[in-house]
Amino acid sequence: PASRLGLRRHTVEAHGIKLEAVNFDASVTDRRGSWQGEQQTLTNDYNSLVVLGQVQTANDDGHSVFWSRGANRTSAATDNAFYAGKHVGEDRDTTRANETVGYIALEAGVNTIGGVEFLAGVTSDSVKQNSVNVNLNGFASEGAVVSSTGMDGNDGGFAVLTNDGVNGVSVAIDEDQLRDSERNHTSEQVAYFAFREVSDPVVSGDPKLAVGEVTASSEWQTVNLPESYDSMVVVATPIAEPGQPAVITRIQLAEDGSFQLKVQRLDGSSDPVTGIRVQYIVVEDGVYTVAA
DSSP states (O other), rough: OBBBSSEEEEOOOOOOOOEEEEEEEEEOOEEEEEEEEOOOOSSSSOSSSEEEEEEOOSSSOOOOOOEEESSSTTSSSSOOOOEEEEHHHHHHOOOOOOOOEEEEEEEEEEETTTEEEEEEEHHHEEEEOEEEEEOTTTOSSSEEEEESSSSTTTTOOOOEEEEEOOSEEEEEEEOOSSSOOOOOOBEEEEEEEEEEEOOOOOOOOOOOOOOEHHHHHOOEEEEEEEEEEESSEEEEBBBBBOOOOOOOEEEEEEEEEEEEEEEEEEESSSOOOOOOOEEEEEEEOOOEEEEO
């Protein structure tokens, strides 16, 4: 199993959530035709596991993007079988430096931490390149982040938002355009975390959940947070607009009270991109267990 970095354990009394936010050193780079991931060991038991994640560093200029899987590459992560890692899709350059990969594993359903109420879940195996509405069962969302879980498509893909998450979440699977120009993709499962603010502040002690939206470009920008973190896990998802090139979010210098973010285009062009809306969540890393 992959080695966790500096993991802390907490007993949660206030909100009674089971959640673990973990950073690990990822040495495997998955790619078109090779989908392994790195085996993870969960501390909590989950009836219905939801996993979201992000590459937390930018040690390599070449892109890589988070994904997770279960017992095989096409299945979603479960309590009994969970692999996570980074992939480069169809890029012909498959060599990457080690990166810190972070994930947030939690129980599906509705919960509240501090001033944020959220609904976590996994879609059916139905999300392709065209926008799909996620059934939130009446949950009035204000934003969301999403991640791919399972990889049916051999070329590789990544989950994106296709709306701003206000009163509903729409998602799609995008592909890079580094080997060919098409972005069509077979159906996949997508993990989602839809959120809304219900009071101020948006953080309250462990696990220090913060949510937000920024407008990003090809240049690094600093995102300041309302509280400081010992070791954070950031998950950030771009909102894909019609006519926009395939882009992913990159994160670096996630420490103390801020992180840096940019978007990276995946069509081989060096032209800058601007005006990309990105929604994010941040959690203090550690294992959060319901008090007995």
